[in-house]
Amino acid sequence: MSAIARSRAATTVRRGSSLARKQAVEGYLCILPWLVGFVCFTLGPMVGALALSFTEYDIITPPDFTGLANLQRVFKDPLFYQSLGNTAYISLLSVPLQQMLALSLAMALNEKLKGIAIYRTIFYLPSQMPLVAAALLWLWIFNPDFGLANALLDKVGLPTLKWLFDVNLVKPSIVLITLWGGIGTPMIVFLAGLQGVPESLYEAAAIDGAGAWQRFRNVTVPMISPVIFFNLIIGVIASFQAYFTLVYTTTQGGPANASLIYIIYLFFKAFKDFEMGYASALAWLLFLVVLALTGIQFYFARRWVHYEGGAR
């Protein structure tokens, strides 16, 4: 043991408790700004939202305690079910499609092609487009009279469509937009995951006579399953809240509520109708749904997610 280390150890023993106290004080001081923010803008509001959800509150008159009335109202509210259905429709289509497209692209780009940097940039850039700008751009592309989408249909001799203004087409149109703007991030994450798979595993599989599909199924998927899992969780959580700007800017939930997604409905209830109590109940239900979905994903993850270095 060197002299310095010995003296340091001696100091630690002698001043152990006062040092610990000093470090505790320093620790609290360091986290103080974050803690204040957390209590005021996360924890407090969560409790506040829960409390508000048992009241009727229009901002002008004080909150009125109504017990479970909001909850009873939610379950009889046709727009609640419709908005939940719309959200499920869009998420169930867009999240898996995004992931599949992102994984396919990442695998193609992982083949050490020429020009990979250009392709990667092209597929990534739409995800960096400011959401309002992207929403307006797609509103213009899907314009029924002069839009690019209809111009292309017209060119190949197909009838033109109303896209975002058609009750039956508005949700698929939104999914299309999310496929353009939403694959950049998962693609980069997949690409990083794929680059971490050792080449030797593929070589060993090839020697054993595994075809391309078997190599994908038995090497790629297990090796990057934590990444797939991560992308799915993030994708689902994001899909419940990220489409606000897109839908608000393009359709505002229309036509005939066909694109009224849950968080647009919540927003209108809170900040247009000023039904803060009811909206808080909707907000907490959303939180519970997200929590449940994440829990379900974690439960099933144990069966298919493979972590290198044993179970975790």
Added chain:
Amino acid sequence: MLARRRALHVTLHVLLVLLSTIYVVPFLWMVSTSLKLSGREITFPPQWIPDPVVWGNYYRAVTVVPMFQFLRNTLVVTITATCCGVLTASLAGYAFARLRFPGRDKLFAMCLTALMLPGIVTLIPEFLIFKQLTLLDTLWPLIIPWSLGGSAFAVFLFRQYALTIPLDLDEAARVDGAGAFRIWWSIMLPLARPVLATLAILSVIYHWNEFLRPLVYIHTPSLRTLAIGLALFKSEYLVEWNLMMAAATLMLIPILVLFFVAQRYFVQGIVMTGIKG
């Protein structure tokens, strides 16, 4: 074997070129529309090459609505929230990684739960808090929550990074009599420059894009941010698609520049969240 690999590469190139065309066309369409003479953008079938090329659309797009005012507001929010947020988040992340204090792990676990929380759940009480503080219709509600600790994610990311910095460095500084703040400021921050850059970029993009909160909090036209100002083109100038596309292009340009200057940090940010998440 080599021939097969070659065939695979050619097929992949063909597919990738086709697909990337689909991804690029919307951008080209946006720029093409933005340069068309008013009235020419609404012809069917559309022209791809604008004739004449009207650069003046860009000037009109920033003057028909007070875009420079909106830009100023956005910059105030973005710069303040980013600087304060990155500093406070790194301070908290450092403490969670390196200092021992009672309740540390429980507090950090709470920080992580906040990652899963949809932002809209807390928005209503947050709105009521700012109403109590009579700060509605000011830029403060867009700044304050992020200035106090950035985001849960930023704290988490900085903590993970701080854990990789050798412990000897702060022990040596401790022996020299440096306190926690000093170690954070003169050891942690300089060593953590890459992660700070990543956090700053994520924060800038977030505030540049933020739509929901300005929509809720800002009513006075002169306090609007760019994102809200851009959405105005839809309601007030719906017929002038060329101006709208010019404004959308302008809003994209700073992000593009940032992306090409700091590409490394964009990718790093995503990968750090993805792999170590």
